[in-house]
Amino acid sequence: MERLELVATCPMGLEAIVARELMDLGYTEQQTDNGSVTFYGTVRDIARTNLWLRTADRILIRMGRFPASTFDELFEGTKALPWEQWIGGDAEFPVQGKSHKSQLTSVPACQGIVKKAIVEKLKQSYHTEWFEETGPRYVIEVALLKDIATLTIDTTGPSLHKRGYRKLVTEAPLKETLAAAMVILSRWGPHRPLYDPFCGSGTIPIEAALIAWNVAPGLRRTFPSDQWPQIGEDIWDDVRDEAYDSVKDDIPLEIAGSDIDPSAIEVAEAAVKAAGLHREIRLSIGPAAKIRPTGDYGCFITNPPYGERLGTEKEADAALKQFGSSFIHYPSWSLFALSPNKEFEQYIGRKAEKKRKLYNGRIECQLYQYLGPLPPRS
Template sequence: MGKFKLIATTAMGIEAIAADEVRKLGYQCEVENGKVIFTGDELTIARTNLWLRTADRVKIVVGEFPARTFEELFEKTKALRWEDYLPVDAEFPVQGKSVKSTLFSVSDCQAIVKKAIVDRLKTAYKKDTWLAETGPLFKIEVSLLKDKALLTIDTSGAGLHKRGYRAGQGEAPIKETLAAALIKLTNWHPERPFHDPFCGSGTIPIEAALIGQNIAPGFNREFLGEEWPWMDEKIWADARMEAEDVADYDQKLNISGTDIDHRMIEISQANAFEAGLGDLIEFKQMRAQDFTTKSEYGVMLGNPPYGERLGDKKIVEKMYKEIGHAFQKFDTWSYYFLTSHPEFEQLYGKKATKKRKLFNGFIRTDLYQFWGPRPPRK
């Protein structure tokens, strides 16, 4: 079909990391709030779905235009070449959102876009009757921002954070995409030890192992675009073959995770085995402040409890003080902690080398970075 304009959507604050991933796959891109914009062909769609660790979805841009009236939205939607994407039997639900726009009724915008596409397809396929919608699924979104409409088709299906390995999880699991972004914000590389002292269901250590062995995060899942008639099966097969060829299964790793709750350790182990990484990661029940190691120049990355609930606050603050004291002994290590607690540095007892604002779901957090010395060159 040629070239597509594509958008990789991301959580706020990690757009630059996703853009770096897109560039490393060989595509030029631009960054806007919550999205990375690039162009590519069918293989690009397959490769970015398989490889993007920090993006939420990959979408095809069908059209962009100003829309201040329902008539304008209808006519400009109908003018787009929907038949290039949707077969005659396509199932195409329309989702919507509207921010700071004259057309603020999302349900009305969805209905108008749906009717415009139906009219376009009826003309294109010379159909007098209704469209059956019994064929492959195409999820369409109309997004209105400041009176500008953006019409997209989702190629991913389930969000890209759904890698397929999470058999179980705890109360407040970190998204796999955010976990991967946090790892990329550290100075870790596969030759260095890596430890998560608050591992929960094991997401951060598992993502580290996937990165360490250069395993495509989407390798063991399916994508919505695989069902489309114009996306040849060979495209997906080639993309998966490439991923298999560049994976470094021989890369030795020293990755560990601990948690105070033995049930979470069992879940972590099950998730790691589901990901095919069970033998690579060591999980153990332990308090964070009891961490000890003989390794040097390691990286510790943790998403500790934030103490947001009143009853937990004192316990969490005491634990922050204790880990600050305990970790000082391992002065060649670098430490990274994600928390929403505004007084983390004071409690930890040390000023961060750097802070970075991120959102864990809807919670505004900071990644506190305490950089250790660089390892000596081998």
């Protein structure tokens, strides 16, 4: 198990950002596909990438890929893989599945075949007819696409967007992974102010602060692979210690946000406090027409409300119009706004310098980018 084929899954549109994150972590050998980036590493890298990737959803171990247009092919292909290297005699190993454009269309049947094949393989290794499944958890997925079966083991558990600081949620929260992607794409740094005029539950300001202080996003949570003997407690402890040593919490931050909804600010304040950032992030209640960010050469990074998510279309348009009227008073500031509204640029009063297609859940959006002047070099 020296060299593992690992897969970082992600929402459509974020593949290049995940690939860049992996490159920054030193994983230079990689292949990008729709919704995933494949890279290579050791068991230590399972722990490291789960802790550090900000825009990925999960880290999977790819066990194998083979043609499977019949149940016999699926069974034999699965049984041929080295499951005994990962799954111990007491391990829990549920099987999940999906199928697209394949002859094997019954997902429950495919899950059953894969489970049976793994059990048969493990019987040979452990010389037993029964598995209690009371030990560490290894979630296996069989994915069928155009009669090709790909089998993986999930190392992450709940998606990586669940950082652990958000106990309460607003009606339509922005996922932490997408908020982090917006901050990364803005190229904002802590030498500039940041303001979110539609901050909701505070996700964008919190993710920006974590990036600025180099806080590993997975530090506040656990993973099923914490319990895997193949990785071991020593490796997890070492990787977490390295992450704690990398924190740069002496960097001053000028991050603020506001929202017209008092209940949203209440949720945001709880999340900011849970993230340990209540002294660094300022939050206030108010409409976009009355925002008062301080400083020059700052960044507005925001996910404005829209009818598909919150309120009515009329209310969402009114909020955008208010912000557009405010934005013109900050000529040195840049704006990065995620919205599906085709009329967004009209409300801002000019064309965006750049646009990038991203998905907020299943909603196709554009990241509208208005690039203000850069701060003068000191």
